[in-house]
């Protein structure tokens with residue numbers, strides 16, 4: 001089976017890349033270890049703050065229109081609180097001249113909207129569920145052997161297979177890993193006070209707590225905290241958890257009730273040595289892991305997919321799509337955005353979780369200064385909405 005591009009990993013980023021490449025005339029295969037999971041009515045405890053830039057990209061891929069608008073919620077304002085009831089940093093879509101700062105969408109529904117769009121797409125061959133057995137990289141091509149005995153030959157293999165990327169390991173691209181010894185605990189709640197499109201974030205001594213709006217008087221919590229407290233939160237009864245989060249959020253949405261149980265995800269900062277190798281490119285979590293406090297992980301991944309698709313589409317008909325100079329163009333275009341996000345999220349995390357009070361106070365001072373400078377706030381918003 002011969003293709004121009006084989007994408008390993010059909011998560012949000014890999015599936016969006018396959019769709020973004022559908023009109024380039026390239027022959028695309030998408031391989032995933034898992035089969036697509038159908039939507040259920042239950043609320044997904046994993047939600048994403050999709051930036052306006054990512055939303056436009058998903059619309060251009062034909063996936064956004066497949067989402068049920070009744071399951072989306074716009075963030076119109078964001079209130080961020082410094083340590084020890086410190087100063088507040090506010091962002092508003094109105095001040096920034098935008099319809100919204102982000103849209104909250106459920107992970108599972110986004111995934112199935114992408115896979116539904118792929119099912120209607122003749123330019124993309126989806127092969128799932130299947131395991132990858134081996135990857136041989138030669139100067140001329142990449143040869144991927146699958147667990148079911150099939151062999152795929154391609155000019156380019158894209159690793160979109162998440163933080164533990166198998167493709168990255170096969171291409172011998174090293175990583176620099178920093179474990180935060182924290183978990184992000186996620187759960188959904190209903191409240192008795194409407195959120196009015198406001199997202200909240202608190203930098204606390206025990207971590208970073210965020211409450212993101214869901215449709216109706218519902219909200220999704222992401223509490224990034226040290227492993228022992230994360231374990232405690234996931235062990236609590238529904239009533240205990242609701243009471244604890246109502247207290248921690250200062251009752252901004254009144255008395256909370258749990259609608260999906262808590263789940264926890266380990267947090268890591270992961271930098272890769274290179275985004276590309278001969279016949280290989282990395283996108284999404286395979287290329288970077290960041291702390292979720294800025295809600296930017298998947299948005300960074302969508303920007304990878306968008307830029308890689310643009311570079312491949314603009315390559316000129318004669319150029320081999322796995323040409324190393326072309327892949328380096330993709331790498332150069334993405335390096336800065338990724339580095340800035342890793343630096344900013346890691347820096348904020350370190351400042352506000354430091355045992356030295358002075359550092360948290362410095363962080364509070366930075367929030368106070370930022371809040372008084374509308375132009376600076378506009379710049380921060382422009383970066384986050386891209």
Ligand SMILES: Cc1cc2nc3c(=O)[nH]c(=O)nc-3n(C[C@H](O)[C@H](O)[C@H](O)COP(=O)(O)OP(=O)(O)OC[C@H]3O[C@@H](n4cnc5c(N)ncnc54)[C@H](O)[C@@H]3O)c2cc1C
Nearest residue numbers: 009011012013033049161162184284285295296297298299
């Ligand atoms: C608690 C939490 C909250 C977050 N909140 C936000 C947020 O609000 N906004 C945001 O932008 N980001 C957020 N993120 C980050 C976001 O979850 C990730 O950046 C995003 O899911 C990465 O998508 P991906 O497609 O790159 O990888 P994945 O979602 O990991 O997908 C990888 C795919 O590859 C497949 N795969 C893996 N290995 C193989 C293999 N060997 N062969 C074949 N297939 C394989 C898997 O089955 C999977 O389908 C959050 C993260 C956490 C932990």
